[in-house]
Amino acid sequence: MQHVSGIEDKAKAARKKKAVYGTDVDLESYESEAKPQEIVADAEDLPSVVRKAALDVGVKLDSESSGAYVQMDQTPVVAKSLYEGVEIMDMASALEKYDFLQDYWWKLVAPDADKYTADVASAPPAGYFIRAKKGMKTVFPVKSCLYLGSTDLNQRVHNVIIAEEGSELHVITGCTTPAHVQRGLHIGVSEFFIQKDARVSFTMVHSWGKEVEVRPRTGITIAEGGSLSNNYILLKPVKTLQTFPTATLAGRGAVASFNTVIYSTMGNIDVGSNVNLNAAETSAESISRVVSVGGEVIARGRMTGRVPGARAHLECVGLLLSDKGRIYSIPELDGQSRDLDMSHEAAVGRISEEELEYLMSRGLNSEEATSVIVRGFLDVEIKGLPEDLKQEIKNITQREDLKGAP
Amino acid sequence: MWLLEIEDLSVSIGSKQVLKNFNLRINRGETHALFGPNGTGKTTLLNVIAGIPRYTVDAGRIMFKGKDITHMSMDERARLGIGMAFQRPPAIRGLRLKDLIKIINPKADATAILKKMDFEAFAERDVNRGFSGGEVKRSEMVQLLAQQPDFVMLDEPDSGVDLENIKLIGEAINSLTQKDQRPSSRTKSGVIITHFGHILDYMKADRAHVMLGGAIVCSGNPGEILEQIKRSGYEGCAGCSTCPV
Numbered sequence: 001m002q003h004v005s006g007i008e009d010k011a012k013a014a015r016k017k018k019a020v021y022g023t024d025v026d027l028e029s030y031e032s033e034a035k036p037q038e039i040v041a042d043a044e045d046l047p048s049v050v051r052k053a054a055l056d057v058g059v060k061l062d063s064e065s066s067g068a069y070v071q072m073d074q075t076p077v078v079a080k081s082l083y084e085g086v087e088i089m090d091m092a093s094a095l096e097k098y099d100f101l102q103d104y105w106w107k108l109v110a111p112d113a114d115k116y117t118a119d120v121a122s123a124p125p126a127g128y129f130i131r132a133k134k135g136m137k138t139v140f141p142v143k144s145c146l147y148l149g150s151t152d153l154n155q156r157v158h159n160v161i162i163a164e165e166g167s168e169l170h171v172i173t174g175c176t177t178p179a180h181v182q183r184g185l186h187i188g189v190s191e192f193f194i195q196k197d198a199r200v201s202f203t204m205v206h207s208w209g210k211e212v213e214v215r216p217r218t219g220i221t222i223a224e225g226g227s228l229s230n231n232y233i234l235l236k237p238v239k240t241l242q243t244f245p246t247a248t249l250a251g252r253g254a255v256a257s258f259n260t261v262i263y264s265t266m267g268n269i270d271v272g273s274n275v276n277l278n279a280a281e282t283s284a285e286s287i288s289r290v291v292s293v294g295g296e297v298i299a300r301g302r303m304t305g306r307v308p309g310a311r312a313h314l315e316c317v318g319l320l321l322s323d324k325g326r327i328y329s330i331p332e333l334d335g336q337s338r339d340l341d342m343s344h345e346a347a348v349g350r351i352s353e354e355e356l357e358y359l360m361s362r363g364l365n366s367e368e369a370t371s372v373i374v375r376g377f378l379d380v381e382i383k384g385l386p387e388d389l390k391q392e393i394k395n396i397t398q399r400e401d402l403k404g405a406p
Numbered sequence: 407m408w409l410l411e412i413e414d415l416s417v418s419i420g421s422k423q424v425l426k427n428f429n430l431r432i433n434r435g436e437t438h439a440l441f442g443p444n445g446t447g448k449t450t451l452l453n454v455i456a457g458i459p460r461y462t463v464d465a466g467r468i469m470f471k472g473k474d475i476t477h478m479s480m481d482e483r484a485r486l487g488i489g490m491a492f493q494r495p496p497a498i499r500g501l502r503l504k505d506l507i508k509i510i511n512p513k514a515d516a517t518a519i520l521k522k523m524d525f526e527a528f529a530e531r532d533v534n535r536g537f538s539g540g541e542v543k544r545s546e547m548v549q550l551l552a553q554q555p556d557f558v559m560l561d562e563p564d565s566g567v568d569l570e571n572i573k574l575i576g577e578a579i580n581s582l583t584q585k586d587q588r589p590s591s592r593t594k595s596g597v598i599i600t601h602f603g604h605i606l607d608y609m610k611a612d613r614a615h616v617m618l619g620g621a622i623v624c625s626g627n628p629g630e631i632l633e634q635i636k637r638s639g640y641e642g643c644a645g646c647s648t649c650p651v
Contacts, residue, residue: 354496361456361492362510362553363484372509376500376532 007111011121014112021298022242022270025213027119030154030185034073043068043078043143049178054145057174057205058233058392061143066170069128069144073153076126085136086169087129091158094129101129104160108191108219108246116187116215120156127158127189132167132198139386141170141203148177148184148212157188163198163226170386171200175214176207183211190218196251197225201385205396207236210266214241224251224279229384232271233396235263237295242270244300249275249282249310259380260288263402264295264325272300272330277310284311290318291374292325293405302332305340314344319351319377321370321404351404370404378402407472409434409595410455410557415466417447417454424450426620428466432557435592437583437610439628440599442617443640448599449493451617452559456490457483470557489555489582491546493562493599497535503545504529507552514552523548523574539566547578558582560598564605576608585610603632616643 018024040046043061050072054061061068067081067088076090095101111121130142148155163169177184186208194200208214222228228247247256258273275284286301303312318327331344351373359369378397382390410432417425424447432438440448454461455468457480467476475483498506503525507516520526523544534542543563550558563575579585584592598611606628614628616635624631624643634643 352496355498357458357480358492358496358498360480361458361484361490362506362549363481364509365481366479368509369481372501373498376498379500 007106007121010110010112011118014118015115017112017114017118019114019116019215019242021244022215023240023268025185025215025240027115027154027185031152032123032154032156034075034150034153037072037075037077039075039077042080043070046070046077050145050147053147053176053178054174057145057176057207058203058396059143059145059172059174060392061145064140065143066138066140067142069130069142070147071126071145071157072147073150073155074126076128079128083138083140085133085138085167086142087131087133088142089129091125091127091129091160094160095125101160104162104191104193108221109189109217113217117189117217119154120158120187120189123156125158126156129159130161130169130171132163132169134164135166137168139170141172141386141389144171144173146173146175146186146188148181148186151182151184154185154187157186159188159190161190161192161200161202163194163200165196166198168199170389172203172205172389172392174205174207177209177212179209181209181212184209186212186214188216190216192218192220192228194220194222194226194228196223199227199384201229201231201389203231203385203389203393204233206234206238206241208238208241210237211239213239216243216245218243218245220245220247220256222247222249222251222254222256225253226251227255227384229257229382230273231259231382231393233261233393234269234271235261235396235399235402237266238269240268244272244274246274247276247284249277249279249284252279253281254279255282256284257383258286259382260299261378261380261397262288262290262297262299263378264290264292264297266295268296270298270300272302274302275304275312277303277305277312278307280307280309282307282310285313287315287380288317289378289380290327291378291402292318292320292327293322293403294324296326296328298328298330300330300332301344302334303342304334304336305342306336308337308339310337310340312342316344316346318348319374320348321350367404371402374404375402408432408469409471411469413466413469415454415468416464417450418462418464419450419460423464424620425454428621430615430622432595432597434595435584435589436612437585437596437598439606439611439614440597440617441614441631441635441640446617447620448617449561452490452561452597452599455559456480456488484553484555487556488559489550489553489557490559491543491550491561491563493565495534495542495546497537498533499535501533502530503533503548506533506549510549511552511554516552519548519551522551523578540568540571543567543575544571547575550582551578555582556594558594558596560596562599562601564600564602572605573608576605579609606632616640618644
């Protein structure tokens with residue numbers, strides 16, 4: 001097909017194109033071939049080590065869900081829907097089955113955006129295709145786990161989510177690597193199409209290794225009356241990670257909300273969100289909470305208002321608890337129209353003495369009081385999530401090991 | 407042995423001296439009230455007893471249960487039995503009140519305590535976040551009822567509280583200081599700072615002191631001292647000969 005070869009040509013031309021943000025990864029130093037994994041019929045049939053790893057990133061594969069997708073290395077091992085309103089397939093099968101997917105494939109993320117997208121574009125497609133059918137609503141989340149299980153592997157994933165008109169879809173994706181994987185690279189391209197009046201929540205929990213590099217590339221478009229709640233949680237060490245998902249509010253009244261929770265102990269983490277408010281009555285909110293007890297975190301937020309009446313708010317708050325850490329907060333507001341309402345709030349600091357003393361007066365020692373404050377700080381209130389997902393996020397962000405010191 | 411004994415305590419913040427040769431003794435089972443104009447060192451006194459590190463003790467010492475606590479950390483003092491209701495406590499984002507109760511005392515009956523203070527609706531709220539003045543005071547009482555200190559310090563627990571809730575707070579203070587028990591069996595003590603004394607209509611104080619310029623100038627029966635203040639102001643207390651210091 002001409003279309004596909006166009007993608008390949010672009011990818012080829014961008015093979016060495018460095019990304020705008022983040023440290024540069026030497027793609028040549030990673031393997032792209034992995035031993036194929038055994039495909040199973042149900043998530044319950046997966047090896048227990050994978051189910052356990054999924055559980056650690058908030059993905060309970062055995063509890064109620066609308067379906068599941070699990071990819072081990074480069075192999076989609078499960079892609080199964082448990083609810084007629086939601087279709088779940090592995091990407092290669094979906095592309096084969098549906099010609100219409102060509103209208104979505106690489107439409108929100110450019111194959112030649114940088115060397116990482118180019119690398120994914122030149123590889124055989126793997127990833128999930130999730131479609132919430134017109135008017136179909138479900139509160140049970142689709143559960144997905146991307147498992148990087150081989151040392152030195154470059155795991156590539158390309159996902160497409162389509163929430164058709166009036167649908168409601170919740171997705172939780174846990175991306176993880178087991179402790180025995182010394183070194184690895186994960187590149188994930190995701191394209192989300194939220195159509196008229198559809199409601200989507202997308203929650204991603206990352207848990208990588210100390211020598212793993214991560215480059216997600218995400219593009220989102222939201223049509224009239226549609227809404228997205230996007231939640232990203234990273235609490236475990238990673239070598240380098242850079243992501244800057246871009247959402248375009250294309251239709252009247254579209255809404256996007258981004259919540260980011262980072263607990264950094266090492267490495268270089270460059271995260272943020274980029275929202276284009278292109279239609280009337282659109283609104284966007286981005287809240288990021290960063291705790292660093294070591295490592296560098298760059299917290300970006302960019303909102304561009306292009307029509308009168310658009311509303312945007314950015315909040316980047318950081319707690320820096322160590323001399324070994326750095327938090328660089330970069331909130332950007334770009335107003336390109338009259339009658340905009342755009343604001344931001346950014347703060348980087350230490351734990352308030354007053355709060356610390358208050359808890360100590362109740363008998364907590366300094367270390368306990370610090371942990372309580374840190375966990376409270378990371379407990380972001382997320383709207384629009386089903387109760388069990390909310391609880392899952394709470395369980396993850398309230399773990400006892402999140403302290404004021406490494 | 408006194409429960410609390412403060413001997414010749416001098417305290418400063420930066421270069422400013424706030425307490426001068428301050429002396430106070432409180433027995434087990436006794437509750438004392440502290441009166442005095444703003445800026446006279448009442449809150450400083452409580453903060454220094456609690457161990458807030460912003461103050462410098464220049465001279466003297468604080469004995470509690472026979473131990474010199476002058477240089478002990480705040481949490482050690484709390485674990486030794488000192489509790490404090492702050493005048494303006496901070497809010498703590500992401501920490502729910504019911505979780506804090508459990509952290510303060512895992513054995514506390516959170517439901518019963520919240521019910522007692524008519525505060526069940528606040529169980530899931532972040533501690534003090536967005537609370538009104540009166541709600542903050544009830545939040546403080548809830549936490550102290552969980553902590554059950556042997557010596558409770560109350561910094562204006564009645565300020566900003568409506569009449570209905572003043573009664574509730576007074577009852578909580580009586581319970582913390584065991585005023586519901588026979589005098590001879592009381593072991594818990596307290597000290598309360600109040601400006602208007604309304605709270606004293608609902609709780610029992612055994613003794614009162616007037617502070618001026620960082621020292622106690624008059625001590626005696628709480629009712630009589632309040633009368634005296636109403637009649638001739640705090641300055642009148644300085645030269646008062648009827649109440650022996």
